[in-house]
Amino acid sequence: MNSLIEDVSPIAVDVYRSRRERVLAQLRAQGGGLAVLSTAPEVMRNRDTDYPFRHDSYFYYLTGFSEPEATLVLNASARDGEPASILFCREKNVERETWEGFRYGPEAAAEAFGFDAAFAIGALDDHMPRLLADQPALFYALGTSAELDAKVRGWIDAVRAQSRSGVRAPTRAQHLLPIIDEMRMVKDAHEIAIMRRAASISAEAHRGAMHACRPGMREYELEAELLYTFRRHGAQAPAYGSIVATGANACVLHYPAGNATMRDGDLVLIDAACELDGYASDITRTFPASGRFTPAQRELYDIVLAAQSAAIDATRAGVSFDALHQAALEVLSQGLLDTGILDKAKFGGVENVIAERAYARFYMHRTGHWLGMDVHDAGEYREADGPRDEQGARPWRTLVAGNVLTIEPGLYVRAAEDVPERYWNTGIRIEDDALVTPGGCELLTREVPVAADEIEALMRESISH
Structure with missing residues (x-):
């Protein structure tokens, strides 16, 4: 296994997995639903130079994953055998790694960070309508990003387009961050x-x-x-x-x-x-x-x-x-x-x-x-x-x-x-x-x-x- 993967200690992985389980338990207590949380975007400094990337704190708190272009999905309505914690991240790319450094890729990230499943970030828009179908609620960072709000509207529209097949879109949207705020206030x-x-x-x-x-x-x-x-x-x-x-x-x-x-x-x-x-x-x-x-x-x-x-x-x-x-x-x-x-x-x-x-x-x-x-x-x-x-x-x-x-x-x-x-x-x-x-x-x-x-x-x- 790549040495960079081994740098993630089992103790830390257990910490992040436990935090995700706590969020899932709170979502289940509120009737279930799907939670979506993305890391921070990369920001251009000038011309073709970016500012040093810094992960989103909420995302990192639940994942320990520090690469850009990543999204966490938590499915509190998952049935037995279905993944409850899913990471979407960048694919392995040898050419880009030559320029930018190591990437986990979905398979290694799922193993190293304890996710139930992981997929390429480019597949997020394809997966979200399926994951949102028949969910009672969607939890996300409401109103914090115009880009995210637009994505959510697109995903919901894609689910509603299946209404004639008996598929229902979530009827409730709720702010996810206050749930995590309460967890973050007491340090472990x-x-x-x-x-x-x-x-x-x-x-x-x-x-x-x-x-x-x-x-x-x-x-x-x-x-x-x-x-x-x-x-x-x-x-x-x-x-x-x-x-x-x-x-x-x-x-x-x-x-x-x-x-x-x-x-x-x-x-x-x-x-x-x-x-x-x-x-x-x-x-x-x-x-x-x-x-x-x-x-x-x-x-x-x-x-x-x-x-x-x-x-x-x-x-x-x-x-x-x-x-x-x-x-x-x-x-x-x-x-x-x-x-x-x-x-x-x-x-x-x-x-x-x-x-x-x-x-x-x-x-x-x-x-x-x-x-x-x-x-x-x-x-x-x-x-x-x-x-x-x-x-x-x-x-x-x-x-x-x-x-x-x-x-x-x-x-x-x-x-x-x-x-x-x-x-x-x-x-x-x-x-x-x-x-x-x-x-x-x-x-x-x-x-x-x-x-x-x-x-x-x-x-x-x-x-x-």
């Missing part, structure tokens, strides 16, 4: 192991960037250090566009690494992490380009770190997703008052700062988001039902063991007449990845220092060498 042991490794690689990259940083360097030079470490340790790509921001640039939340020069006295904010085997990590650290915080920088940094500590303490199974955000808000709001960035005489106390959202000028994002196959991972943040608040919003979701989320408070203080000048153009964010446990949370990304003293010590060590 296979996922957690990959995410721990991704977090470790990303932490090493951040340590390397701190070691390398010197006044006079440009932002893109530190980005290069990060990307080098990601790939050197086997990560396939960055999980998102790396943010490397010096000075005032750190007040731009999604600032892409540019060519600004790091100056003595600047803070450097790095929000960057790798993707490993389909799973993202997500780390932010803020540190002084020269290796030492100024008193004003240290003051704000310690406020953000205290806010993160409060949010971490609030994170555990059984509490609201909003609890960590509210814990961080209280600390940040008090810090804004204590530093004089917000006027105590005007706002009085923390309660008024929060009620009037006065903090939002300096802290305009939430304290965390789901993390997994996507850096902003699948899953709702609010319950499907329950009593609504005064604004009509549903209750926040309750955390459960196995959720993975980020904890990332920050402060972004631009130059302004009503703000003490010593804080001008200071952007600070501290972000770690947390696995929710019954009694708290496990931080996956603390192999990179977070305390100001530890950051300064690491940078002094690099300078001395």
Whole structure:
């Protein structure tokens, strides 16, 4: 057997097969039907050059199959002896493999990834009318792709054309992705192991960037250090566009690494992490380009770190997703008052700062988001039902063991007449990845220092060498 086929471990195959079985069980509980899920399309970058291909996360979650031009069909109404999980993928093609690399082909893919059957992707349109005939429902990613919607209409029309023969088309179309979202929100042991490794690689990259940083360097030079470490340790790509921001640039939340020069006295904010085997990590650290915080920088940094500590303490199974955000808000709001960035005489106390959202000028994002196959991972943040608040919003979701989320408070203080000048153009964010446990949370990304003293010590060590 080809060595590339043998790279798919039996344990991983069992994981993906088990996930497909869980989806099939949910479809059967809803009366049966057929589910269709395709991987992401290849996208042209310019002329005859494509962007690097990245699979669709939902498709990969159920298959482990990373080749382009592939579709999964799950038949929850399959009778005994009929295939319930079917892969459509590219055929073997020796000539194309010479140019583009190895392809499994249907036969090898079915064996390696545990599908009941597999066919060439070119035969999908021929098979779908037969598979859809007399199905009670069709489950797919409703409204996510005009091309897919058009294909579905074509398949349904082909089934309806057989109505005089007594064949019926599905009478119900349902969105498939929420079913998978609920599964993806609770990570299994296979996922957690990959995410721990991704977090470790990303932490090493951040340590390397701190070691390398010197006044006079440009932002893109530190980005290069990060990307080098990601790939050197086997990560396939960055999980998102790396943010490397010096000075005032750190007040731009999604600032892409540019060519600004790091100056003595600047803070450097790095929000960057790798993707490993389909799973993202997500780390932010803020540190002084020269290796030492100024008193004003240290003051704000310690406020953000205290806010993160409060949010971490609030994170555990059984509490609201909003609890960590509210814990961080209280600390940040008090810090804004204590530093004089917000006027105590005007706002009085923390309660008024929060009620009037006065903090939002300096802290305009939430304290965390789901993390997994996507850096902003699948899953709702609010319950499907329950009593609504005064604004009509549903209750926040309750955390459960196995959720993975980020904890990332920050402060972004631009130059302004009503703000003490010593804080001008200071952007600070501290972000770690947390696995929710019954009694708290496990931080996956603390192999990179977070305390100001530890950051300064690491940078002094690099300078001395």
